[in-house]
Amino acid sequence: MTAFFALVRKDLMLYLNDKRALMMHLLLPVVLAAFFGSLFGGSGGEERGRIDIALVQEDSSAAARKIADGLKGDSTLHVVDLPLAEAQAKVKGGKLAVAVVIPAGFGEAAGAALFSAATKPELPLFYDPSQSAVLAMVKGILTQHVMQVVSSEMFNGDAGRQLTEDSLKKMPQTPETLPLRELLASLNKFQDSRAALPKAEAPEQKGGLAMPFSTRDEALSAGPKYNGYAHAFAGMSVQFILFMGVDIGIGILLARRAGIWNRLLAAPVTLTTLLLARCVSAAIIACGLLAAIFLCAMLIFKVAITTAAGFAGVAACFALMTAGFGLLIAAWGKTPEAARGIAVFVTLIMVMLGGAWVPSFMFPGWMQSLTLAVPTRWAVDGFDAVTWRGLGLHGALAPMAALLAFAVAFTGLAIWKMRRDQWR
Template sequence: MSNMYIITTLVRKDILLYLQNRKAILITLIAPIVMAAFFGYVFNTDSNKKPSKTPIALVDKDASTLSAAIAAKFSADATLDIVTTSEDEALKLVRSGKRRAAIVLPPNFERDINVQSSSDAKPAITIQYDPSQAYILGIINGVMTQYVMAAIVKNQFGRNAPEKLLPFRAKATEVTTNSAQKYNSFAHSFAGMTVQFILFMGIEFGIGLLLMRRQDIWKRLRIAPISLVDMIASRIIASTMVGLGLITAIYIAAIGLFGVRVAGNWLGFIAIIIAFALFNASFGLLIAAIGKSPEVARSIAIICHSHFGDAGRRMGTVIYISCVAAEPIATHPDLLGN
């Protein structure tokens, strides 16, 4: 009996056993599609729509011409949702999460700006922000510096001074692999969810090998003229083929229902998927070899998956880049963004 015949028979056995568990197949197929659709809608952007606005509270204690000009600049910003209110009300809005931060212009702000003669005399604009939204502080500092300086220059040097003094203007342009290809958030979400769920499938294949050791089928296999290398090779091949089938089915849904397109090289896209399926099969067996029992292997799998999630997302990003190249990376923590 040749090794190829033995491996083929074992692969066929593993695939048939997996196909018998229809619930597992449906969950492995439906769950990533549903979650990818959800995240795709959450991160879906339309370049024709106005950018989402950041809710900010503005407190004007000065009530001067200068502070009114600053408030007008903030209100005209397309990226900010400004509400002018009292300081106490602004604090309540920030604490309740209805506003990301509050900008407080101090009393006598215009007078102090005009009479200041040293750094100690500079009036202080207070920014009260939610610590969980610390990233907003840098945004507000940049926008506030621009608008306050523009209002001050306009107030001191004339009506049209800011437009004449600014040496540039900002123009926003979307960057993708293809200038005619718009960003598709579903391409990113489907790549990420596919990688995460296929990883779980590979781990289950590895743990399944440990469960076989507790059953009579393992004894029968060991009695038969089958080497350990043949068993491991057949397990890797079977897991790889199942992974390829699941990825193909998920991406058929992505292409047919959500408009995901492979804008890059099709051969490269297929090569990445095959490489990931093979890696996933080997990773599941690695977990099984380290754990040596189903209980320990599952615990190791949880730890590895939690730490391996970043690498999984990066692999998902590699698959995703084959479709379109743009990622809402600003929504990720610094650890993932870097």
């Protein structure tokens, strides 16, 4: 065992003396996690970004002006008044997501089409094709404001009276239209009675049709308040510690090429002892990096670890899996150069499918099932479970078991391959 611990100590000292590798494995995940975490919503205390849209106002009617005021007052939108050509140019250049055009005569035409079969006026919308999801949001907000303003204009004021009278004149006298004609006639009488009142006695005009409900949004999780940085730190930690595992495997191949491996095997140690020592040292380094990265997450970005035991278990199992992955690269790599290219490619695929970049719940259903065979999926889910999800130790047990199984499989396969190839 003295030789085993000496080998572990040697690997740790060599890694700590490599300042460039240490900074890459520690600093880069923190920087990238901070960036991605801000995209995922941050810690929840920051003001959410608003959608930048252009408004091209070509209609000067009262209804059009009210629609424009409603859009500008919406907390979800940041509206900029622009002429048509400039608005289209900014959308083409990707500087604005959507441009809304209120064409001339829209207010009057929309009111006339509310109760009649008249041709419905169009609201041109120009959008960036990469922002189709944003377009749907803008259309929903626009629909709400247009309906409220147009219905208000129909039920109140001189413009509404005129539109009602015009609709009654143009509507065909058929049995099918009788109920609607009676409704409009009653509305016309109501408008006349309001118009006959002195201004001092006239009731204040109210808004038109509005959404008949409101939502009460309540985020549910067993843990603390959702923090977008938690998932980002989990994903970036998994990615860069896997890259550290790649460096471990390439380092073994370089040592073998330089003859250092043969000299180590000339000592009174077996190949299995040498490989297990390298595995343990790599796991210790990975655990240290995880602790340092998440310490930054806790101190700077307010990420909460809800169960220390669960975090330690997931971190240890993932560290062992990473070490086994490094040994597997060394066992199956023919040369350091060839092994590095293949290993980096495999690592990026594992990171992508594991949900380190984009949460796995955004994947299609079939892909979510497929990624259960990828160890990084279990690692990211495990870190999520012990941070923002707050599932406790029981939520970390399944990821720990899966990662440990991958670690045993990778390490065992690597040792078998090296013994079969009679590594010297």
